[in-house]
Amino acid sequence: MKTSTTTKKGCATTTDCTTTAxxxxxxxxxxxxxxxxxxxxxxxxMVKDETYPQTxxxxxxxxxxxTYMDEYATKLMNEAVNINYIxxxxxxxxxxxxxRCINIIANLWHTPEKAEWKAGALxxxxxxxxxxGGVAALLRWKAxxxxxxxxxxxxxxxxxxxxxxxxxxxxxxxGVEMREVPLSLKCPSLDPKKAVAMCDENTxxxxxxxxxxxxxxxxxxxxxxxxxxxxxxxxxxxxxxxxDAASGGFILPFLKPDFKWDFRxxxxxxxxxxxxKYGLVYPGLGWVVWRDKKCLPEEMSFxxxxxxxxxxxxxLNFSRPAAQILxxxxxxxxxxxxxxxKIQQESMDIACYCxxxxxxxxxxxxxxxxxDNPLFIxxxxxxxxxxxxxxxxxxxxxxxxxxxxxxxxxxxxxxxDLVVMRVVVRQGLTRDMADMxxxxxxxxxxxxxxxxxxTSSRIKxxxxxxxxxxxxxx
Ligand SMILES: Cc1ncc(COP(=O)(O)O)c(C=O)c1O
Numbered sequence: 001m002k003t004s005t006t007t008k009k010g011c012a013t014t015t016d017c018t019t020t021a022x023x024x025x026x027x028x029x030x031x032x033x034x035x036x037x038x039x040x041x042x043x044x045x046m047v048k049d050e051t052y053p054q055t056x057x058x059x060x061x062x063x064x065x066x067t068y069m070d071e072y073a074t075k076l077m078n079e080a081v082n083i084n085y086i087x088x089x090x091x092x093x094x095x096x097x098x099x100r101c102i103n104i105i106a107n108l109w110h111t112p113e114k115a116e117w118k119a120g121a122l123x124x125x126x127x128x129x130x131x132x133g134g135v136a137a138l139l140r141w142k143a144x145x146x147x148x149x150x151x152x153x154x155x156x157x158x159x160x161x162x163x164x165x166x167x168x169x170x171x172x173x174x175g176v177e178m179r180e181v182p183l184s185l186k187c188p189s190l191d192p193k194k195a196v197a198m199c200d201e202n203t204x205x206x207x208x209x210x211x212x213x214x215x216x217x218x219x220x221x222x223x224x225x226x227x228x229x230x231x232x233x234x235x236x237x238x239x240x241x242x243x244d245a246a247s248g249g250f251i252l253p254f255l256k257p258d259f260k261w262d263f264r265x266x267x268x269x270x271x272x273x274x275x276x277k278y279g280l281v282y283p284g285l286g287w288v289v290w291r292d293k294k295c296l297p298e299e300m301s302f303x304x305x306x307x308x309x310x311x312x313x314x315x316l317n318f319s320r321p322a323a324q325i326l327x328x329x330x331x332x333x334x335x336x337x338x339x340x341x342k343i344q345q346e347s348m349d350i351a352c353y354c355x356x357x358x359x360x361x362x363x364x365x366x367x368x369x370x371x372d373n374p375l376f377i378x379x380x381x382x383x384x385x386x387x388x389x390x391x392x393x394x395x396x397x398x399x400x401x402x403x404x405x406x407x408x409x410x411x412x413x414x415x416x417d418l419v420v421m422r423v424v425v426r427q428g429l430t431r432d433m434a435d436m437x438x439x440x441x442x443x444x445x446x447x448x449x450x451x452x453x454x455t456s457s458r459i460k461x462x463x464x465x466x467x468x469x470x471x472x473x474x
Contacts (some may be wrong), residue, residue: 004229007433060405061423061437064213064247064375068428075331076323077282083322085122094322095313097329098122101275104332106289108253109262109271113292115276121314122275122325123286126246127166128316129272130207131289132300133242134170137205139297144238150201158198160190160412162214164244167207176204182414188367190219196227203239205269210248210261214412216375216422217368218248218261225265232267240269240295249273249287249374250280254341255348269295275328278344278374280335280427285324288314343427347374350434351425357438363388363445367420375424389451391461392421398444404437419461 023042028050038046057067069077089096102120111118123129138155145152154472156177159167163180171178179198181190190208199206206228208219221243228239244259245252250273252261263270268291275285290296301314335343351374358376359366364386367377380392392408399406425434448455454462 017236051371054468055400055405056403058428059403061425061429062405062407064274064424064426065283066276066280069280069282069327069331070334071239073281073327073334076330077327078323078325079320080323084320085320085322085325091322094325098325101325101332102289102329105249105273105287106263107407109249109331110264111289111291112161112263115293117293118289119293119296120287122320123272123288124196124284124320125286126164126244126272126274127133127286128170129274129288130164130166130242130244130246131170131316132314133244133290134167134176134205134207134272135174136290136295136297137240137242138174138176138460139299140237140238140240140269140295141202141204143297146463154202155204156200156202157204157207158195160195160209160212160219162189162209162212163207163412164209164213164246167244177202179203180413183412185418187328188215188415189217192220192224192227195224197233199228199231199237199239201235201237203237205240207241207242207244210243210245210252211373211375213246214420214422215377216247216371216373218252218372221261221268222259222265225267228267238308239267241265241267243268243271245271245273246286247274247277247373247375250275250278250340251344251348254344257433265290276325278347278426279328280331280340281324281327282344284321284330306355328424345372347425347427347429350374350429350431351376351423351471353431354423354434354438358441359420361442361445368383374426375422377420377422380417381419388448389454389458390448391455391457392419393457394448394455395441395444399437399440400445402440404440406437 023038023045026038026042026046028046030425060067083091083094085094099117103118106113106118106120106268113119121132123132137393141155142152154177156179157167157171158179158181161180161183167178171177181194181198182395189212195206206224208221208224210218210221212219221241225241228241232239249271252259262271270288270290272286272288275281275287276283295389296314351371354374355366355371358364358378363381364378367379380388396406396408406421406423408419408421410416411420
């Protein structure tokens with residue numbers, strides 16, 4: 001039965017509403033909604049087939065985001081797939097669970113807050129959580145400035161140039177100047193003294209990172225806190241810290257309980273993390289917690305009173321999936337502190353094993369001697385690099401042929417000439433898989449070593465070197 005004769009570009013070419021039984025002749029819509037319906041089997045197949053050639057999520061070592069949850073967690077989340085978190089009247093227990101998750105996380109981070117419900121919020125990821133932390137800092141600063149009768153025109157935020165892109169978004173969207181502390185190979189994390197030297201009366205906060213995206217290292221938050229304390233005492237300002245603990249927020253409490261990075265430090269007013277990274281929940285889930293209610297400006301929050309007490313709610317989005325909250329709460333019950341510790345330690349052990357093995361390969365040099373988090377980066381050994389006929393981009397491409405996603409990239413500003421490769425170890429990457437990856441890397445290097453002529457990426461790299469001088473000075 002012909003019901004449509006549309007020939008619009010990009011529309012399904014068939015005009016036959018019955019389509020073929022297996023959909024083989026049905027073109028995928030690219031611009032316009034198809035005129036006719038398609039059977040669920042065919043529609044499913046078309047969508048599924050589209051994703052078929054992608055990397056297997058578990059072999060994706062580029063992402064920090066959870067790609068494995070156990071059967072019960074998956075079942076629980078699938079069963080809640082049709083629940084909107086914001087419909088709290090219909091699903092009040094989800095809101096309670098969310099409040100409990102915030103309490104649990106706040107206590108893992110040593111909140112001094114005595115109230116029954118801690119000041120926090122969930123986000124769709126760390127990005128939303130960071131934004132909320134940033135907005136709170138901006139509003140606190142504005143309130144102080146207004147009280148003092150001073151201008152609110154030029155807020156700034158101080159962070160290292162290894163910030164994650166969310167901070168650029170925050171700065172642009174809210175009109176905040178970004179002051180970047182440059183990195184160097186000698187000082188690959190935020191330099192606390194340099195950071196404080198950039199602060200002034202218009203600084204809304206300083207953002208150190210626990211689990212720097214580019215390197216996996218932690219900024220020295222305790223040293224920063226000390227510097228800021230002296231600075232605030234001297235100036236009378238109240239420049240506080242927002243810790244972007246996208247990865248570290250769920251690593252440090254379990255693996256480095258004595259390491260002070262959280263609310264044990266005086267000037268840490270807020271912390272954000274990703275529930276969907278080392279919180280071990282499928283995407284998207286983020287959390288932000290404030291030191292106490294005083295750090296969370298009132299205009300960001302609204303209260304509901306049907307949870308047995310007043311509970312504060314904050315967020316950029318309105319509707320959002322509830323399933324992730326169930327997944328997070330399930331994980332807390334299922335694993336407990338000891339379970340999380342064991343999982344994070346296992347990831348750390350596998351990362352350390354890979355780090356050690358990579359360090360033994362003569363063509364590579366590890367960026368850091370030790371690991372702060374279960375991820376690490378390495379670059380081409382400078383001596384080997386002098387005669388190499390390939391680059392890390394070639395290695396990325398070869399590994400991709402076996403399904404691995406191990407990204408090669410250039411470092412951030414100031415050390416942007418350095419090309420590195422990164423592995424992020426998450427729950428689900430077994431020792432056996434790590435060995436498979438290492439074998440694939442060794443095999444690829446053995447083949448590269450046989451090359452008589454440079455690869456095209458090597459030619460491009462050397463051309464740049466000639467044009468701009470040494471691409472990277474070791
Ligand atoms: C340090 C840091 N902050 C923020 C983010 C953004 O996290 P999300 O993807 O959860 O929004 C990331 C993501 O990798 C990150 O590494």
